[in-house]
Amino acid sequence: MWIRAFGAYETDHYAFATVLPLMAAAHILTDLEGALFYSNVTRSEYDTVFDHIVDCLAQSHPEGMSLKQELLYILQNRLAKGLRNLAIAQLRQLAWDSAQERKRLKVLGPRVATSES
Secondary structure, three states: OHHHHHHHHOOOOHHHHHHHHHHHHHHHHHHHHHHHHOOOOOOOHHHHHHHHHHHHHOOOOOOOOHHHHHHHHHHHHHHHHHHHHHHHHHHHHHHHHHHHHHHHHHOOOOOOOOOOO
16 A cells, blocks of 8 residues: 555656545555554544544635635535545554454464364
């Protein structure tokens, strides 16, 4: 995931609409999933963070924008907010599920093939 995100960034340092979502997805599906694997956070604790993430995004409105910038901001952040939040929620669900599966597989341990198999 990170290779793809960094590749997009190296191709065009200003392709924010492409690069930032790729970096966010890589962070959630790689870094977050890894952190969840090594932690004992409960699902309830994990879910409470989502509202904080959405609040932080809602407060990221820069002051002093031109009308053109304001319209672009509205299109990107107000109208697409529901889709953005849904995408973040789905990526977080994938990270959680993957970490739980890794924990389950770790408990099982490696299976050794026998001559009877």
